[in-house]
Amino acid sequence: MSHPEHKDYAGAKLGMWLFLFTEIILFGGLFILYAVYLHRYPREFTTGGHELNLPYGAINTMVLLTSSLMVAMAVTAIQQGRRLLTLRLLGGTILCAVIFMGIKYVEWSAKIHHGIYPGSPRLAAGPPGESVFFGLYYLSTGLHGLHVLIGGSVLAWIGVKVRRGVVTGDDFVLLENGALYWHLVDLIWIFIFPLYYLML
Amino acid sequence: MNPSDHPPAVFTSFWNDTGKTGITSWIFSTDHKRIGLLYFWSVLGFFLTAVLLGLLLRIELMAPGRTIMGPETYNALFTVHGAIMVFLFIIPGFPGAFGNLVMPIQIGARDVSFPRLNLFSWWLYMMGAAVIIISLFTGGGPPDTGWTFYVPFSARTGTNVSLAVFGVFIVGFSSIVTGVNFVTTIHRLRAPGMSWDRLPLFVWSLYATAWVQILATPILGITLVLIIAERVLGVGLFDPMKGGDPVMYQHLFWIYSHPAVYIMILPAMGVISEIIPVFSRKPVFGYKMIAFSSIAIAAAGSLVWGHHMFTSGMSDRAILVFSFLTFVVAIPSAIKVFNWVSTLYRGSISLEAPMLYALSFILLFSIGGLTGLILGAAATDIHVHDTHFVVGHFHYVIFGGSGFALFGAMHYWLPKFYGRRYAEKPALIAWGLMFVGFNITYFSMMVLGMKGMPRRYYDYLPEFAPLNLVSTVGSWILAVGLVLMLVNLIRGLRKGEPVGNNPWGGATLEWTIPSPPPTENFPEEPVVTHGPYDFSKAGTP
Ligand code: HEM
Ligand SMILES: [Cu+2]
Secondary structure, eight states: OOSOOOOOHHHHHHHHHHHHHHHHHHHHHHHHHHHHHHHHOHHHHHHHHHHSOHHHHHHHHHHHHHHHHHHHHHHHHHHTTOHHHHHHHHHHHHHHHHHHHHHHHHHHHHHHHTTOSTTOHHHHHSOHHHHHHHHHHHHHHHHHHHHHHHHHHHHHHHHHHHHTTSSBTTBOHHHHHHHHHHHHHHHHHHHHHIIIIIOO | OOGGGSOSOOSOBTTSSSSOOSTHHHHTOOOHHHHHHHHHHHHHHHHHHHHHHHHHHHHHTTSSSOSSOOHHHHHHHHHHHHHIIIIIIIHHIIIIIIIHHHHHHHTTOSSOSOHHHHHHHHHHHHHHHHHHHHHHHSTTOSOOSTTTTOTTHHHHOSSSHHHHHHHHHHHHHHHHHHHHHHHHHHHHOOOTTOOGGGSOHHHHHHHHHHHHHHHHHHHHHHHHHHHHHHHHHOOOTTOGGGTOOHHHHHHHHHHHHHHHHHHHHHHHHHHHHHHHHHHHTSOOTTHHHHHHHHHHHHHHGGGOGGGGOTTSOOOHHHHHHHHHHHHHHHHHHHHHHHHHHHHHTTOOOOOOHHHHHHHHHHHHHHHHHHHHHHHHSHHHHHHHTTBHHHHHHHHIIIIIIIIHHHHHHHHHHHHHHHSEEOOHHHHHHHHHHHHHHHHHHHHHHHHHHHTTOBSSOSOOOGGGHHHHHHHHHHHHHHHHHHHHHHHHHHHHHHHSEEOOSOTTOOOSGGGGSOSSOBTTSOSSOOOOOSOTTOGGGSOOO
């Protein structure tokens, strides 16, 4: 393009917020199903909820909250022009993502080991509501896990840009948007955790 | 800015600015006009494919019993016809093609807010389309579920539903990206003086549409993911054997797919709101109400999805509420119709091709809309649900409405981007053929439905034979008109008479710049001093 690139920061952030809406609504479909089926199978949902591993869920919540804090600090750090600190904080965030996925892996493995997975004979033999509960559990946490992977990869890519000096204290909207995305990943977990692990 | 002040065009048009030629100067271009044309030609290609399938469906229905295909083929063909028409033609057609071409110019911008994302959305669209096409020829063959992918059938059929649905998911993502881009663009890139009450009504309609794309499409996304989960993992969320509920699928599907009909019709209404004042040479009547009704339709339209499910086993109270809300959405649509008609009143009307399409839009859309109320009232819907009445109704809305508006937009705006125009007389004949053929085809279908002929069957009782023959012959007249229209249009764009800046005497910004427009549209940022339908300030055609 012949004209000098002029950047519209407010526009970039508006676009990001709109995109975040769409992500929330994507999960919203699953939350609607949760509400309807909870209404229909309150007892089975309670039994199912008690079978989930609360400590794992709680630790993961802490891990994600910490990661959100770090990515927010990374945005502040880049604004102050402290590149190394930004990189470290981003690294910390990604580390948290890895820990989260590790714990998720252990948790899912244990469930699957106990014969609880979509379409398993054990669920087929049990009451129908239970099968619905675990179906929703796997889909919601699975889709969320996918978002953790995507978010982590995006932050890694932005980290590379920070290192190369493309994202700097004068031009950091990319990092800001990446951080917004990561907060969304966190936010969705903040809904999944009480709905599945706590309130039943 | 006064258009007549411009010196004669000394800019390079966007056709030969890059110095590069060949396909890469197109498929990697971030210019909104090039992306708009990419969208336009791809959308047109899919449209023609699906029209062929539709004609085949009609030939099968020409006489009772097996005519040219058996039941399985028929099921596959109406599914693929419907899915292509909805997801690859009419949903991307307006925002992707004409939104991209015209909207940035109409608001006085050089491009959209995120040009690279814009290109990405076209690529997503093409990738989704490719996946859908691959799904037709691999696995268990083309899906046979109908474009609605209803469970339990879609969870059990052996055809290639998973891949097709994944393709639709990608196309949906492309639609979201366009929506995000357009909302941001309209908020951020309006030229000085382009206040919200000076926005051309086409832009208003795209704005409302973009919100629907953003807010509704993700629900389609998750619904499609759930179909795949049912098929691949057997999760059972919609399977009564496993505690699921198939009606929940229908809810999720229509929470998207009813608003989706507004993605199809709102921008069409925007086109009509542009064409009618220009060809009546009169400011549009009730600008504010037309703009507001776009938003009202988008908002109220998100609460009426249940009218597709009156026979699915909802509670009577839910039926009552959904039925009532459906009647409420008819109000803003009617507001628009009345405003267009009032604009015509005492205008100095010139019946050129774009105007004919606009006028026939009003008629056909009104028929489609009013028959929609028959379907929206539970008592009558019970009788005609899932009959050919529904098929006739929605073709009136999406083909007679959106489709004809798209044809109008092609005659109205393509000369701007090619610098040349079609011949008027063949355009009028083509319009006449299509209009007559259209009504013969689909009015017969509505009558057949009233008499009880169900939809989605390759066969029917002998008493339905005469009208089915009429309908099929109508589809041939329609097809001849369509071919004539396209041949004339494309010839005109290649070799037709050159057009000046403002062939129609429009007052919106796209008519102040050369045809075809230069790369960044405006030599310098325009300052807008008058409304979009203030013809006293516009140049004469
Ligand atoms: C010459 C043009 C066309 C012809 C001859 C045609 C014909 C047909 C026929 C015969 C059916 C199936 C009836 C049945 O249920 O057995 C059908 C279904 C359908 N058509 Fe068309 N059509 C045409 C254009 C369009 C256009 C322009 C659109 C949308 C923009 C469209 C959208 C649909 C949809 C969504 C279905 C429903 C498919 C389903 O049942 O799943 N058609 N059409
Ligand atoms: Cu509807």
